[in-house]
Amino acid sequence: MIKTKIFFLIFTLFFSNTFARDYIVVQSTTSTANTGLLDLLSEEFFLDTGIEVRAVAVGTGTAIANARKGDGDVLMVHSKVDELKFVQDGFGIERYDLMYNDFVIVGPNNDPAQIKNKKNILEVMIILSSPDYKFISRDDYSGTHKKELSLWQESGISIPTDSSYIKSGSGMASTINIANEMQSYVLTDRGTWIAFQNKNNLEILFENDKSLFNPYGIIVVSPKKFPYVEYEKSNIFVEWLLKGRGNNLINNYTIEGQKLFFTYN
Amino acid sequence: MLDTSKVFEAIIISLHVSFVSTLFAFSISIFFGYLIATKKFILKRYIVSILGSLTSIPPVCAGLIVYLIISRSGPLGWMELLYTPSAMIIAQFIIIFPIMVTLIINYIEREYPQLRDELISYGASQKDILFLLVTNQKGIYLTTLLIGFGRAVSEYGAAAIVGGSIDHVTRNMTAMIALETAKGNILIGVTLGAILISISLIISFGINYFKNDD
Numbered sequence: 001m002i003k004t005k006i007f008f009l010i011f012t013l014f015f016s017n018t019f020a021r022d023y024i025v026v027q028s029t030t031s032t033a034n035t036g037l038l039d040l041l042s043e044e045f046f047l048d049t050g051i052e053v054r055a056v057a058v059g060t061g062t063a064i065a066n067a068r069k070g071d072g073d074v075l076m077v078h079s080k081v082d083e084l085k086f087v088q089d090g091f092g093i094e095r096y097d098l099m100y101n102d103f104v105i106v107g108p109n110n111d112p113a114q115i116k117n118k119k120n121i122l123e124v125m126i127i128l129s130s131p132d133y134k135f136i137s138r139d140d141y142s143g144t145h146k147k148e149l150s151l152w153q154e155s156g157i158s159i160p161t162d163s164s165y166i167k168s169g170s171g172m173a174s175t176i177n178i179a180n181e182m183q184s185y186v187l188t189d190r191g192t193w194i195a196f197q198n199k200n201n202l203e204i205l206f207e208n209d210k211s212l213f214n215p216y217g218i219i220v221v222s223p224k225k226f227p228y229v230e231y232e233k234s235n236i237f238v239e240w241l242l243k244g245r246g247n248n249l250i251n252n253y254t255i256e257g258q259k260l261f262f263t264y265n
Numbered sequence: 266m267l268d269t270s271k272v273f274e275a276i277i278i279s280l281h282v283s284f285v286s287t288l289f290a291f292s293i294s295i296f297f298g299y300l301i302a303t304k305k306f307i308l309k310r311y312i313v314s315i316l317g318s319l320t321s322i323p324p325v326c327a328g329l330i331v332y333l334i335i336s337r338s339g340p341l342g343w344m345e346l347l348y349t350p351s352a353m354i355i356a357q358f359i360i361i362f363p364i365m366v367t368l369i370i371n372y373i374e375r376e377y378p379q380l381r382d383e384l385i386s387y388g389a390s391q392k393d394i395l396f397l398l399v400t401n402q403k404g405i406y407l408t409t410l411l412i413g414f415g416r417a418v419s420e421y422g423a424a425a426i427v428g429g430s431i432d433h434v435t436r437n438m439t440a441m442i443a444l445e446t447a448k449g450n451i452l453i454g455v456t457l458g459a460i461l462i463s464i465s466l467i468i469s470f471g472i473n474y475f476k477n478d479d
Contacts, residue, residue: 056429070338174447
């Protein structure tokens with residue numbers, strides 16, 4: 001008798017959260033999570049609709065890989081080429097432009113590489129590829145890492161292989177932490193940078209180049225591919241973000257008076 | 266900056282997940298520990314060695330294995346376990362079971378031979394011997410529980426992969442520490458770490474209290 005009771009108790013404790021599915025899983029990026037935007041949107045969306053948003057924050061590459069396995073209802077990332085490929089391969093119905101900000105180059109304020117007054121980002125990348133200056137790469141197939149790779153390619157130089165090119169393999173904010181310790185340059189999205197709390201003597205050294213545009217897309221995972229996707233609830237979430245109150249929330253989200261993300265309307 | 270309701274939530278999630286995984290692992294460890302320690306069978310030595318080596322399984326690796334199994338495209342995908350506390354329980358179970366079972370096998374292998382000869386001459390059954398092995402030396406089992414729980418509650422890699430660090434659902438203490446540290450809030454990270462250690466300290470005191478009760 002006691003044995004059955006104990007078994008039942010453990011069983012309920014184990015399964016307590018898995019029976020009903022009144023939530024959607026959003027595969028998203030560390031930049032939206034580290035800034036606190038994702039938590040805010042989840043809470044407000046729940047208040048408006050009663051649908052819970054469970055947001056998983058990983059790099060864009062991991063998020064897309066997870067969504068391709070069917071582990072998510074909505075994909076919210078920033079690597080347009082990969083997003084379009086995701087849709088093309090039949091994993092998503094359609095990609096919508098959700099919001100944008102831009103990338104910046106952050107580094108120690110004494111700016112040893114003197115990139116502050118350079119005119120375009122390609123010039124900056126060529127300077128930073130020199131073994132004299134440390135540069136930290138995310139190296140995790142995140143949206144930011146993909147952007148960095150495309151910048152190397154555009155500037156026509158191969159990715160540095162010497163020891164001044166450091167691969168962190170961590171999330172965006174963790175990588176800025178490392179840049180801080182090593183006093184090196186790093187490419188980051190502006191949102192994460194504004195929200196980052198441990199800036200010390202790092203500062204933005206290069207910004208406002210057209211190539212540094214950083215668009216975020218949103219895609220509902222195709223129910224044709226994975227029948228258990230919460231398609232309707234996910235669409236309500238996407239609508240809410242594109243046209244509803246979510247759009248205003250993104251637009252009005254500030255940290256220390258600075259806007260982090262911009263929507264298109 | 267530090268939202269107390271969120272910290273409280275994270276503590277509850279940490280305790281819930283780690284208690285259940287420890288209880289699971291403990292009951293199964295006693296069962297298998299007793300079987301392996303008292304029975305003679307082929308490959309016994311190899312099984313014990315393999316269990317011993319699994320005590321050093323990297324949590325991230327355990328997390329990945331569980332992820333592949335419970336992912337939507339994995340064999341148990343239909344159970345919808347990914348990104349739930351249940352997934353974290355399974356992952357922690359895999360990490361702490363080898364540790365607990367190895368400790369228990371060690372203890373029973375040492376105690377059982379003398380105890381058996383003595384007790385069988387009194388007419389005791391196998392069941393009685395098992396019962397005595399468990400009740401006689403409570404301390405060893407309590408220590409095993411403590412070690413298992415400590416490893417489960419302090420673990421981050423596996424719980425993060427299969428739990429996803431989802432706010433209100435699977436963001437336990439270690440996930441919250443990692444997130445706050447990543448945001449650059451290093452002091453908050455350290456504070457949360459101190460809270461986690463304090464909780465473990467209370468549990469450790471409680472267990473030691475029972476131990477000295479003998």
